[in-house]
Amino acid sequence: MIVAVLAIGGLVACGGDVDEQWDLDHDRIIAVRADKPGLMPGETAELTGLIGHKGAKTEERSPLVVIVPDIPNAPPTPDALKATVHTDSGKWYVTAPDAATLAMLRTQLGLGPTDPVPCTLGISYGETLNAITLVRFGIDAANPVIASPMLDGMPLAADAMPHVGALVDVRLAVTIPDKIELNWLTSVGHMHDFDLAMAYLRVEKDDPIAGELAVVLRDRLGGVTWEVWPITADDPATVTPTK
Amino acid sequence: MSLVASSGIASAQPEPPPPETPAPVEHVAPTGKPIIIVGKVIDAFGKGVRGAKVAIEGLPDLVTKTDKFGAYRIDGVPTGATILVDREGYQTALGTATSNQIDDIVLLSENQYSETIELKGEAPATSPGAEKLDRNELQRIPGTGGDIVKTLTAMPGVVNLQIPLGYSGVVIRGSSPQDSKVLVDDFEIPVLFHNIGFRAVIPAEAINSLDYIPGGFDVAYGRASSGIVALTTRPGGDKRTEQAEISVIDGGLLAQGPAGKDTTYMFGVRRSTIDFVLPSIIPASVDLSLTTVPSYYDGQFRIDHRLNDKWKLALSGVGTVDTFELYGTKDTSASNADTKRFYNRTRFLRVTASAKYHEGPWTANLALSGLLPEFIFEAGAFQYIRITNPSVTPRAEIIRSIPEAAGLKDVVWRVGGEATVARNTVELALPREQREGEPMGSYDPKDTTERFTGKIWTPDFAAWTAASANLDPHIRLTTGVRAEYYGRPEQLLVQPRSELQWKLTKPWSVRLSAGAFSRPPEFQSENLQKGLKAEQSSQVIAGTQYEPREGTRVQASVYYTDRTKLITHELDGSLGNSGRGTTQGAELLATFRDGPWFGWLSYSYSHSTRVDHPGDDRRLFTFDQPHSLNAAVSWKKGKWQLGGRFQLYSGLPFTPAIGSVYDNTRNLYIPVYAEPNSGRAPIHHQLDLRVDRSWHWGAVEMTAFLDVQNVYMNKSVVTYIYSYDFTQRSAFTSIPIIPSIGLRGVL
Numbered sequence: 001m002i003v004a005v006l007a008i009g010g011l012v013a014c015g016g017d018v019d020e021q022w023d024l025d026h027d028r029i030i031a032v033r034a035d036k037p038g039l040m041p042g043e044t045a046e047l048t049g050l051i052g053h054k055g056a057k058t059e060e061r062s063p064l065v066v067i068v069p070d071i072p073n074a075p076p077t078p079d080a081l082k083a084t085v086h087t088d089s090g091k092w093y094v095t096a097p098d099a100a101t102l103a104m105l106r107t108q109l110g111l112g113p114t115d116p117v118p119c120t121l122g123i124s125y126g127e128t129l130n131a132i133t134l135v136r137f138g139i140d141a142a143n144p145v146i147a148s149p150m151l152d153g154m155p156l157a158a159d160a161m162p163h164v165g166a167l168v169d170v171r172l173a174v175t176i177p178d179k180i181e182l183n184w185l186t187s188v189g190h191m192h193d194f195d196l197a198m199a200y201l202r203v204e205k206d207d208p209i210a211g212e213l214a215v216v217l218r219d220r221l222g223g224v225t226w227e228v229w230p231i232t233a234d235d236p237a238t239v240t241p242t243k
Numbered sequence: 244m245s246l247v248a249s250s251g252i253a254s255a256q257p258e259p260p261p262p263e264t265p266a267p268v269e270h271v272a273p274t275g276k277p278i279i280i281v282g283k284v285i286d287a288f289g290k291g292v293r294g295a296k297v298a299i300e301g302l303p304d305l306v307t308k309t310d311k312f313g314a315y316r317i318d319g320v321p322t323g324a325t326i327l328v329d330r331e332g333y334q335t336a337l338g339t340a341t342s343n344q345i346d347d348i349v350l351l352s353e354n355q356y357s358e359t360i361e362l363k364g365e366a367p368a369t370s371p372g373a374e375k376l377d378r379n380e381l382q383r384i385p386g387t388g389g390d391i392v393k394t395l396t397a398m399p400g401v402v403n404l405q406i407p408l409g410y411s412g413v414v415i416r417g418s419s420p421q422d423s424k425v426l427v428d429d430f431e432i433p434v435l436f437h438n439i440g441f442r443a444v445i446p447a448e449a450i451n452s453l454d455y456i457p458g459g460f461d462v463a464y465g466r467a468s469s470g471i472v473a474l475t476t477r478p479g480g481d482k483r484t485e486q487a488e489i490s491v492i493d494g495g496l497l498a499q500g501p502a503g504k505d506t507t508y509m510f511g512v513r514r515s516t517i518d519f520v521l522p523s524i525i526p527a528s529v530d531l532s533l534t535t536v537p538s539y540y541d542g543q544f545r546i547d548h549r550l551n552d553k554w555k556l557a558l559s560g561v562g563t564v565d566t567f568e569l570y571g572t573k574d575t576s577a578s579n580a581d582t583k584r585f586y587n588r589t590r591f592l593r594v595t596a597s598a599k600y601h602e603g604p605w606t607a608n609l610a611l612s613g614l615l616p617e618f619i620f621e622a623g624a625f626q627y628i629r630i631t632n633p634s635v636t637p638r639a640e641i642i643r644s645i646p647e648a649a650g651l652k653d654v655v656w657r658v659g660g661e662a663t664v665a666r667n668t669v670e671l672a673l674p675r676e677q678r679e680g681e682p683m684g685s686y687d688p689k690d691t692t693e694r695f696t697g698k699i700w701t702p703d704f705a706a707w708t709a710a711s712a713n714l715d716p717h718i719r720l721t722t723g724v725r726a727e728y729y730g731r732p733e734q735l736l737v738q739p740r741s742e743l744q745w746k747l748t749k750p751w752s753v754r755l756s757a758g759a760f761s762r763p764p765e766f767q768s769e770n771l772q773k774g775l776k777a778e779q780s781s782q783v784i785a786g787t788q789y790e791p792r793e794g795t796r797v798q799a800s801v802y803y804t805d806r807t808k809l810i811t812h813e814l815d816g817s818l819g820n821s822g823r824g825t826t827q828g829a830e831l832l833a834t835f836r837d838g839p840w841f842g843w844l845s846y847s848y849s850h851s852t853r854v855d856h857p858g859d860d861r862r863l864f865t866f867d868q869p870h871s872l873n874a875a876v877s878w879k880k881g882k883w884q885l886g887g888r889f890q891l892y893s894g895l896p897f898t899p900a901i902g903s904v905y906d907n908t909r910n911l912y913i914p915v916y917a918e919p920n921s922g923r924a925p926i927h928h929q930l931d932l933r934v935d936r937s938w939h940w941g942a943v944e945m946t947a948f949l950d951v952q953n954v955y956m957n958k959s960v961v962t963y964i965y966s967y968d969f970t971q972r973s974a975f976t977s978i979p980i981i982p983s984i985g986l987r988g989v990l
Contacts, residue, residue, distance in 0.1 A: 017973035018966035028968050032907040073814055123907075133907035181910060192530050193572045196579055220689070222908055 022194035024187040024212050027054045030226075032063075032123055032133045037222035038116065038141025039096035045135065047092045049123065050216070050226055052185075058212060058228055061125070066092040069122040069129070078108050081119050084137075094121060096137040105137075114138075134222035143225040144217040147175040160229055162213065164189075166203040166236035173198045174215060181218050187211030188231050203233040277319040281646065282338070282345030284313045284328055286793065292330060292350050299340070300325040312716060341552065342603040344644060370459030370742060371754040371786025372400060372800040372830055378477065381447045383841050383877045385886035386931025388492075388950045388983050391443040391453060392436050395472065396890075397873045399830035399845040400457040402866045403892045405927065405961050405977035414866040415457050416804060417826030417851025418469035419679050421766040422778070426473040428545075428559050428595045430612040430636060431466070437539040437565050438587065439517060444563040448488065448497050449511040449543040451477040457830075458802055459756035459784045462707035462723040462740050463640065463659060468762040468780040468806065476545045476559045479507030490985030492517050493539075505549040512542045532575050535586075537567035555599045562592035581624045582688060591616035606642040608659075611635070623688040626673050634665035634701075651712035657723070660706040667699040667770055676768050678812055679865050680853055680919050682898035683965075685911040692816075699770050702730035703763055709740075719744045729763045732776050736761050750790040754800075757783045769810055769818060776820045780806045794836040801829045811855045824864065826851040841886075843875040863896045863920040870926075877933075884935035894924025897962050903969040912968040924960045927977070929953040944989045952981040 019026045030052050035045040047066055051059050068082040080101050085094050097105065105117050116139035123131040149156040150173040156162065164170045169192075172184055176197050184194045188211040189203035203209065213231040218224045284295045291313020299305040299320055309315045320326075326338035326345065333350040376394070387393035395413055396403040402414035413435065415423045425435050427445065436443050454473040456464075464471050483500025495513030502508050518538040525531060545559040571583035595612040614634045621627040640659030648654045672691035677683060709723025722741040728734070740758030747753060760782060764775035786800030809822025828849035835842035849871075851864035870893045877886035899922045903912040933950045956979040963972045 018964075018971040021967040026968075028970070029905045029907075031910075032905075073816075128902070129904055131905035131907055183910070190528075193574060193577065196572060196574070196577050196583070198574065198577050218908070218910060220908060224907060 020191070020194075022183065022185045022191035024052050024058055024185045024214060025054055025208070026052050028052050029123070029125070029131045030058065030185065030214070031216045031218070031224050032131050033143065033224040033226070034094060034133070034135050034222065036140075036142060037134070037219075037224070038136045038139040039094070040140050041096050041099045041102055041138065044093050044095040047094060047121070047123070047133075049125065049131070050214075050228075051125070058214065062091045063123045063125060065124040066094070067122045067124075068119060069132070071120065077120075078105055080105055081117075084119060085121060094119070094135055102138045133224075136222060141221060141223060143223045144176075144180050144219055146215060146217055146225060146227050149174045149215060149227065156229065158227060158229075161231070162229060163232045164201060164203065164234070166207075166209070166234040166239050167205075168202065170201040170203075171198065172201060172213075172215075174217075176217065179219060181220075183216045185212075185214040185216065186231070188213065188233050203236055205236045207233075207236065209233040209235055276322050278322055278340065278343055279316065279318045280320045280326075280340050280343060280345050281314070281316045282326075283347050284309050284315065284330075284336075284350055285347050286333075286350055290790075292333070295328055295330040295333075295350060298327045298329075300327055344604055344646060346601075370456055370461075370756045371784045372458065372798065372802070372832070373454070373456045374398060374832060375455070376453045378447060378450055378452065380841070381450065381453060383879070383884070383886065384843060384875050384888060385877060385933035386875070386888040386890070386929075386950065386952050388442075388490075388952075389447045390441075391445065391447060391450065391474065392441065394447075394453070395455070397843060397845060397875065397888070398455050398457070399832045399847045399871075399873075400470070400828070400849070401455075401847075401871075402868045402895075403871050403873075403890060404895065405959075413470070413472055414868075415470035416802060416828060417824075417849050417864050417867060418780075418804070418806075419866070422467060422469035422762055422780075424464070424467040424471055426464075426471065427561050427593060428476055428557075428597070428612075429473065429610065429638070430593060430595055430614070432561065432593055433591050433614070433616045433618075434563065434565075434589060437515065437541070437563070438567065438589065439515065439521070439537040439539065439565075442492060442515075442539075444541050445474060445476075445543060445561055446488075446495055446497075446511065446513055446541075448486070448495070449477050449509065449561075451475045458782045458804065459740070459742065459758055460760075461721075461742075462709045462725040462738075463657070465661075465705050465707075465725055465727055465761075466663070466703070466763055468760045468778050469804075476543060476561070477509050478545055478547045478557075479509045481507075484989050486987060486989040488985060488987040489516065490983055491520070492983060502546075507547045509543070509545045511544070513540070515539045530572050532570040532573055533567070534570060534575060535566055535568035537565075537569075539563060539565040553600055553602050557597045557599075558595070559597075560592065560594040562590070564588070564590040579624075584621065584623065586619070586621040588617070588619045604644040606644070608638075608640045608642075610638045612638070614665075625689050625691055628669075628671040628673055630667065630669050630671075632665050632667040634663055636661060636663045648712075651714065653719075654710065654712040656708070656710045658706075658708040660704070662702070662704045664702045665700070665765075667701060668697075669699065669771070670696045671768075675812075675816060678810070680855060680862060681812065682900070682914065682916045682919065685906075685909075685913055687909055687911055689909070693768060693771075695771050700730070701763070701765055701770065704728045704730070717746045727761060727763075727777075729777055731770065731773065732764060734776055736777060736779070750792075752788045752790075754786045754788070755784070756786075757781075764810060766810075772818050775810060775818055776808050778806065778810060778820075779808050780804055795834070797831070797833040799829070799831045801827075803827045806853075809853065809855075813856075821856045822853060824851065824853040826864070839878050839880040841877040841879070843873065843888075845871075845873045847871045860918070862918065865896060865920060867896055867920070869893045879935075882937045884933075884937075886933045888931045889928070890931070891926070891928040893926055894960065895962065896920035897922045897924060899963075900965050900969040900972070905968070914965070914969045922963075924962055927957070927959040929957050929959075929977075930955055940988070942990060946987045946989075948983075948985050948987075950983040950985075952983075953977070953979060956980045 030050040032049045048060050051061050066085045070077050116136035119135050121133050122129050151162050184199040189201050189207045193199040210232045214228040216226040284292045286292050293311045295309045297307050297315045305317050307315050320340045324340045328336040328348050336348050336350050338348045381394050382389040395401050400416045413423050424431050452475045456471040460471045479499040485498045487496050493513050493515045497511040499509040515538045518536040541563040543561045548556045566588045568586045592615045597610040600607040618630045638661035643656045645654040672694045674690040675692045705727045707725040711721040713719050720743050725738045727736045738759035742756040745753045761777040761779045763777050782804045784802040789797040804826040806824040808820040811822040813819040831846045833844040851867045852861045854861050872891040875888035898919050899917045900914045901917050902915040905912050931952045935948045937946045958976050958979040960974040962975050964975050965972045
């Protein structure tokens with residue numbers, strides 16, 4: 001009941017004061033990606049963040065620091081896990097321990113003999129911890145794939161530079177398997193149904209007409225992928241409104 | 244046993260005609276065996292009326308006057324004779340000489356003709372700060388729309404806020420909503436208000452009276468560690484009426500009246516109307532589909548039957564159904580649109596059968612009540628809670644009045660018992676619940692940390708006894724004990740309670756109250772964990788009352804509450820009884836009733852804190868509201884009624900977010916908070932106005948009203964809502980102006 005009160009009341013009583021979750025025009029970490037979220041013994045993956053900026057383009061950037069932190073209200077993280085991250089030439093990597101160490105870690109963590117060993121990584125782009133992400137050792141897993149992205153019914157190639165109309169609903173779609181979550185994000189216009197496979201973009205009066213469009217896919221096992229396109233829109237002041 | 248006086252007619256019969264029902268008093272021929280009768284004549288506030296003429300109908304020699312305490316004695320009165328009571332400024336009251344000890348006869352002043360005063364055989368001692376409002380007064384406080392929820396916010400000690408709080412909605416004297424109980428005809432109801440419109444589940448038209456007891460309540464009440472709000476449904480009157488009312492929020496029908504010589508009825512039904520307009524006021528740009536527009540129905544009934552002079556029976560019921568379903572998208576056919584679905588259905592039916600017996604010094608109150616509640620909430624594709632918890636509550640209380648015993652006068656002894664047995668069928672998959680004092684976490688639609696499917700029995704039993712007596716003509720002491728056995732935690736609690744009433748020099752009186760109270764661990768997820776114990780409180784209250792003239796009353800009270808065994812989250816996420824808390828405060832309530840005028844002034848000061856675990860820092864209680872002021876005045880004459888209410892109260896505490904950490908795997912931001920409740924929303928003030936105009940339309944008595952809340956459109960902050968990454972916050976503000984227009988017709 002109170003949810004309904006807040007949901008409906010919230011629509012009436014507030015809104016517009018804070019940036020929406022789909023808004024790329026905002027300082028934040030949008031996503032963090034390991035090249036491979038599931039690593040077999042000895043495999044290495046690079047860590048990269050997608051960073052959003054207020055008034056500027058998004059960027060892919062390596063973290064300043066990566067650690068394997070202790071988890072609050074949980075037993076201390078084993079040293080063997082803490083030793084899995086390292087930096088080289090300004091980039092950060094995570095390397096799965098060898099098979100013997102993984103076996104020891106499974107015993108230490110109370111896991112089964114073939115279970116993947118989860119490892120939470122702490123990511124920092126400054127002086128404090130900014131993000132956490134998950135990789136798993138002892139399992140071969142890849143990041144999800146962005147399949148058949150479409151804009152207004154047309155394929156959206158990775159190197160496309162789409163241009164959309166104003167004051168119209170511009171349909172966006174991507175094919176995703178079960179258990180994959182996605183977010184559509186933009187700094188042009190207003191994104192609707194940003195967390196559904198089929199979303200739509202609408203450029204209203206006073207909206208920016210040049211910026212970026214992005215889609216981020218993730219699974220709950222640490223897999224992340226994204227695509228970012230430059231995008232422009234008609235000037236809403238010069239078009240006649242339609243549905 | 245109840246004595247009811249209405250329209251100036253009082254009955255000393257064991258069972259009264261219902262309020263507003265000056266039911267025919269049976270004039271038994273005074274031919275019975277002569278007896279000596281003793282009794283007392285009191286006014287609407289329970290004070291003895293001095294110098295009232297007490298006579299026996301048809302026997303002019305049998306007449307006397309009441310002494311300074313309102314007491315009288317007449318010898319040689321034939322059994323069954325009618326007692327006539329007169330005094331200047333009051334309406335004549337009647338009684339019947341059925342035994343030696345006549346129950347109190349209530350004299351109503353001339354200007355109280357429309358009020359109903361109910362005195363239970365020996366009503367539980369009201370504690371300092373308690374207040375009783377009848378239906379007419381409930382509807383006269385401006386800015387409440389005649390609604391009980393909003394009327395409660397005018398009570399001293401009740402936290403005032405622009406939006407409702409929790410399901411019971413009443414925060415009394417620095418305690419959580421679940422610590423106080425809302426009763427209808429003496430039995431708990433699970434929900435106080437509907438999910439839209441902020442309306443109580445019972446319209447004021449179906450209510451006879453509201454008793455507000457903020458603390459120090461009698462041993463007959465239990466399962467609450469703070470206060471009691473007791474609503475009595477409206478019995479049918481002696482004149483049949485049907486009425487209809489419609490406003491922009493809801494519309495309803497109510498019929499009441501007599502059904503034969505000894506039976507009255509009341510039936511009411513109401514439906515929301517705001518759901519017809521709600522879709523049109525939501526902006527088109529919002530990604531929302533109201534597949535089931537939020538709506539509600541509620542219904543009430545009451546049938547009273549007077550079996551004979553000794554027995555009175557009643558059957559009453561209240562029920563409600565609230566439903567909504569919405570999607571956070573316009574495209575409900577999208578493949579994963581179910582992740583954006585929210586569904587709720589809340590409904591309950593409470594039916595109570597009661598029998599009241601009175602003969603001579605003996606009174607018995609017997610009742611059997613059943614409750615059928617259901618609560619379903621589904622959020623997205625993974626989270627849900629479905630609960631049905633039917634319960635049955637038998638209750639019995641026996642009262643014995645003794646004029647004099649062991650040197651004490653007017654001794655009344657009560658003993659009672661009840662059992663509340665519920666079977667909870669629970670299916671849930673939810674995130675860990677947010678307890679009082681805990682800031683809101685990130686919204687993760689896939690988080691189902693708490694899962695449970697099964698049945699839980701909660702058999703609770705209680706027994707109580709209390710004695711009241713006059714220690715001297717000015718001092719009356721009530722002392723008793725209530726024993727509670729909570730079956731789920733297998734816990735027995737013995738709770739002593741006492742109240743001392745000291746009538747100083749007129750018009751001053753003083754009341755002192757102290758006692759122990761408890762609430763069973765049956766709120767939300769508390770049931771799921773067997774080892775939890777009841778929350779407990781100890782209350783000390785001192786109050787004084789100044790009543791310079793009839794209709795004018797000023798009462799002030801100070802209180803201190805110590806809370807122990809408060810249920811909080813432990814570090815491992817389980818629930819424990821590690822919390823403690825204290826509340827201290829002071830309250831003032833002044834009421835004024837004279838002719839067309841009705842005035843109300845209340846002020847509360849409160850300071851409420853908690854310590855969640857031993858060694859933790861003391862923090863503010865989440866609903867701590869240091870200052871709350873309500874001033875209302877209403878004028879009623881002829882066809883017009885005008886009123887205004889001014890409210891001024893402190894904002895509530897909140898916990899500011901100072902940062903966040905992004906959880907890449909769950910795609911959410913984990914907030915980092917400052918000290919709990921270290922921020923506070925700004926002070927709020929508003930003015931409400933109400934105008935009523937009545938006229939006749941043929942045989943129909945019509946009333947139109949306009950109730951405007953917050954007329955000068957003060958848009959103040961209720962609390963703050965953070966952005967998804969906790970780097971920005973938005974003020975959740977009150978709606979700047981709330982007009983309500985309604986029309987009522989009574990045939």
